[in-house]
């Protein structure tokens with residue numbers, strides 16, 4: 024990697040008059056030997072290759088390798104030069120970055136079209152050249168380093184895209200009898216159990232399916248969460264940007280988010296034009312609304328991130344571990360685009376989210392207890408046929424860190440069941456060990472100073488129903504006695520003419 028930077032310093036007085044050129048030469052030579060090589064292996068580092076002094080202005084040209092990157096060299100130099108000029112009663116007023124070019128080897132196939140703070144990109148013959156548009160403030164914010172890091176992430180992500188997503192079978196249940204070969208969503212529509220709502224991927228669940236959802240929750244509560252000491256909480260369902268910055272979702276959530284906006288002001292006058300337009304056209308004027316609102320975040324996507332604000336910046340005593348809490352207080356929203364299908368893939372869905380926090384061994388051990396509990400429930404209550412697979416955790420895939428998952432301490436187990444009507448496998452829940460990701464992101468510490476870990480498990484109620492009904496039919500007589508008694512009578516409320 025090569026860096027070439029041209030900058031100009033403006034001083035408070037004439038340097039050509041105030042300082043002799045031999046003194047400046049001496050200074051630059053000294054910097055090239057000491058200051059710009061500090062921390063780099065022998066023979067490496069940065070170098071001032073040209074400089075010129077014109078009155079109050081000093082032009083500088085610095086080249087470097089990746090060890091002391093040219094922008095670091097420039098910041099070091101500015102500091103040192105300031106001290107040097109100070110002895111001649113001259114100060115540095117400002118600094119302008121005229122050109123900053125970074126070149127590196129790059130695989131031919133991976134096109135880079137646009138990057139933040141880069142005004143031009145040239146890509147040819149296995150080389151990538153970036154022409155940055157930066158100023159001193161952006162150098163101090165380490166923007167060039169972050170651009171390089173971003174490129175490394177893109178490279179890693181591309182290498183994963185090519186391969187199949189990491190998926191490894193861990194467990195397969197016994198074969199179970201299937202009593203249905205149709206799409207349960209179609210059947211529920213036919214029977215009037217559900218109806219598509221006004222929004223995309225959104226359904227209204229009638230009394231029968233709602234009762235089944237509630238029974239699922241109770242089965243989980245009575246047979247898994249209560250014995251393991253869980254307590255219920257209510258997590259927020261609107262997620263401001265700050266939460267997603269800390270959880271890492273801000274790096275990649277955009278194509279799937281449901282965005283939330285607030286009015287720029289609640290002054291009715293500010294909105295009068297919109298109201299009037301609607302009144303005379305019966306059309307909601309989207310363009311006019313867009314000008315008057317501000318995106319402040321999104322709707323619940325992964326359910327647990329907004330919970331972590333409860334622990335933000337806190338130190339917790341070791342003896343209260345493991346912490347075990349769950350939330351079932353609202354909807355999750357994802358823009359699933361063309362992937363929508365029945366109640367299997369929705370834009371609005373319902374989940375029980377289970378969160379556990381502890382020391383590393385506790386968190387790993389607790390994940391095993393959950394896995395055992397789930398297996399019992401699937402065997403005894405749902406009587407479904409399912410399998411468990413080790414997959415690349417979402418955040419590692421999103422952050423281009425999938426390689427780390429190979430240790431198998433941090434990672435996700437997906438639970439999948441076959442849908443007899445299509446022969447396809449559907450993920451209906453997961454169990455994830457997230458390592459120290461959340462405690463780190465939300466600055467949560469342990470009194471003893473030991474590393475804090477966490478895990479979460481998302482149980483999709485629609486997915487459980489899709490799997491159960493697809494394999495066992497909508498007829499409760501075909502269900503296990505345990506499930507039948509957990510659900511009770513299916514209510515009949517509506518009839519249509």
Ligand code: ATP
Pocket residue numbers: 357359366367368369370372374417450451452453481482483484485486
């Ligand atoms: P998929 O691969 O099917 O899109 P995912 O990997 O995106 O699922 P996770 O992010 O792991 O799903 O979410 C955890 C659980 O939330 C899933 O196991 C599933 O039960 C539920 N879930 C996720 N997306 C949807 C959706 N669009 N509709 C219904 N349930 C969903």
Ligand code: ZN
Pocket residue numbers: 325326327328376479480481
């Ligand atoms: Zn979670």
Ligand code: MG
Pocket residue numbers: none
């Ligand atoms: Mg998904």
